Amino acid sequence: MNPFGKSMGFPPRVGPDGRMRWSEGEANVRESIAIILQTEEGERVQLAEFGAGLGRYLFEPNTPATHVRIAASIEDALRRWEPRIALDGVDVAPDRSDATAALATIAYRLVATGAGERTSVSIPLGRG
Incomplete structure (x- = not known):
């Protein structure tokens, strides 16, 4: 049994056999983090507080x-919505390749295994 769960991949993908592709393992956790960070509060009708905004x-x-x-x-959003990780830190700095964006680097450990992971996301901003 996979301790990280299994769900439809995000973004949704179709495999060579024509069936929907599933996401599982560490990839499922990374996709969940991306979903949380890309969702605006109020965007989900039945779960209006979901997302990082x-x-x-x-x-x-x-x-x-x-x-x-x-x-x-x-x-706040990851602690609330992703129980499969323990945050080690979030570092946000100007994106060196885009003056109108910040780059957030998220360091975390997988609760089930203790393995350290890291992911980054670019966040559009104004000039500064």
Whole structure:
């Protein structure tokens, strides 16, 4: 039995056999993190509080103060919605390849195995 669960892949994918592809293992956890971070609060009708609400930072300046608020939003959302991970830290800094974005790097451990993982996401912002 897989300790991380199994669900439809995100984004949805079709395999060579024409069937929907499933996501499982560590990939399922990474996809879940991406879903949480890409979902705006209020976007899901039956679960209005779900998501990190990172879209609220779209026109904020790309400054350390904004980065601290983004990190707090990410930490709060992941602690609430993804019980399969233990956060080690969230670092948000200007995206070196895009002056209008910040790069959030999330370090976490898989609760079931203790294995350390890391993922990054670019967050669109205003100029700063």
